Amino acid sequence: MEEILLILFGLIIGSFLNVVIYRLPIEKSIVKPRSYCPQCNQNIKFYDNIPVISFIILGGKCRNCKAKISLQYPLVEIFTALTFWLSYSFYFSISPVYTVFTIIFLCIIVVLAIIDFKHMILPDEFTIGGGVLFLIYSFFNPIITYKSAFISAFGSALIFAFLYFFYLKVRKIEGLGFGDVKMMILLGAFLGIHKLLIAVFLASLSGVIIGFIFIIFKGKDLKTKLPFGTFLGFGTYISVFWGDNIWRFIQSLSH
Ligand SMILES: [Zn+2]
Structure with missing residues (x-):
């Protein structure tokens, strides 16, 4: 049960990392405005912003303008969930605090690696x-x-x-x-x-x-x-x- 919650939390954090990866290099605020489509500027409804699931339901396209949504979004979400799960399996028995810091560290690493790549x-x-x-x-x-x-x-x-x-x-x-x-x-x-x-x-x-x-x-x-x-x-x-x-x-x- 804990592991399912952990993976769900990882997916949500992965969704946030996507926002950071997109907005930080172009100096936009990470908290405001709400998520929007970079093509048509339409706000993304909360039900179209569910990690991985929305990407599949929408067929990888914006509901409004049908612009393609990068595969990066679901991949980062899944990868972040995997990171949460790996960190938990490797380190939780040694130290819960160390597990949390491992997750924070690897989230930073994933963001840096993708921003440098792009x-x-x-x-x-x-x-x-x-x-x-x-x-x-x-x-x-x-x-x-x-x-x-x-x-x-x-x-x-x-x-x-x-x-x-x-x-x-x-x-x-x-x-x-x-x-x-x-x-x-x-x-x-x-x-x-x-x-x-x-x-x-x-x-x-x-x-x-x-x-x-x-x-x-x-x-x-x-x-x-x-x-x-x-x-x-x-x-x-x-x-x-x-x-x-x-x-x-x-x-x-x-x-
Ligand atoms: Zn759009």
Whole structure:
């Protein structure tokens, strides 16, 4: 019963995350006005705004103007519900508070990953704002020490800042965005050293693979910009749940 309520709550929060993803990059208020269709500006009735269900009933189209509604909406809702359920299954028995912070952290990660994918930006509200929140939480975090949080947050941000300036000055390209540098504070603050290393490793690996696919199949070159925040988001998501296992697996290889 709790798990059904949890999944329903996850769907509703996912619906809110869609609003944040849409409105934050274009500087619109998140609470006002009410949801409306970006095509015809018609307010969306509450019964057309039910997570996933409304999308299916409406056939993925606005009731008023029949404009297509992006598949992003139901996907983010389902993915958020999955995040709630995974966080609960992995961490509730260890600490309910930690479970809540895991959910908040991953909601921020999902929002950042999608905004970076769509707009190539990582808003400070989430990178810096989230970083401060999770640095404070690191003093109460039952999984990692605050030392691990601070070292990985600022150590990795320093390394990324160095890489950022290296690319900019030496190679004259923006290999990383400065948003990625700020995002490392958020990631390090919650993940700690081991999980952060796994997250960055998975992000780089997936970035290289996707980069090669782009070069081979889409005729892009090595200077094509990829949203690294999206890859960091992917690596982080995996690492939050499976980072310790991956870390132990890598250690077992070296013995
Ligand atoms: Zn419409």
